[in-house]
Amino acid sequence: MSEHAHLTADQARAALAGADTARRGLAARGRWLATYFATFAVGSVVVVSVIGLVPGPVGVSLAMAAWVVLISVCVSWAARRPVRLRSEGRLHALAWGSWAVVYGVVLVTGESLGAGPSYWLPAAVVTAVPLAACAVLALRWSRR
Template sequence: MQREEALEALVAAQDVNSRVRRHGRWYAGYAAVYGVLTFVFTLGVGLFPTPITVGVVTPLWVVAVCGLSVYAYRQPVSPLRFGRLHLAMIGCWSVLYTGTVVVGAAFFPGEAWWWGTGAALCAIPPFIAAAYAHAIAAEPQA
């Protein structure tokens, strides 16, 4: 391989790397939206614990998560270590959400301090995942 061919191959590889990183940024937005939805829906169900609220909020949550899932499925590129990142986010979120809802429903129904704190805690894993995904999708600095 001649010097010119090597330089062309290097430029092509850098171009592919740049495009893959750019297209991998979608997960940061996905996780941030999931965090906002988590905060809003957890707060809504917790502060207004009536069957009507649960009957309205639960289908909205299902539609929102289905919409995010369709969006994720249609993306052409997955970020680096996407599977691990997503499983870690959902795993941590599940523990925090379950704890918030079970303890809150049993001992703190309608208590703003509990549900506000719990909703904020539930939103932390998605926001951390969003920040991490954004960081790994950024172009490396020379």
């Protein structure tokens, strides 16, 4: 017989309720993490648009100031989340590694071409794709 064969019905219900609470906590973490990545995706669109459309150091300064505020708020919020997804580290590495490559290519290409709004606006949306994709992955992984 199993060591759990002697559980009462109330004990079994309590154990199931605890497991359900843990599952809901992980799902909430996935939703929160998806919101986190989606927020950064929108922020990336804004930052790249400002860099590309506001000329010179003014645009870069405004964009970086906004980025610092966004990072400060989101990272402090993330630090207070007690539940972690099992694959969260890999998801962060995937999100930020792929975003950095796309962001770098977009900026170098746009600056070297002296591109205008017809380049910068679609390119800004492209920089959001890795972060938006990881937002979707966070939702999927939280349901496992």
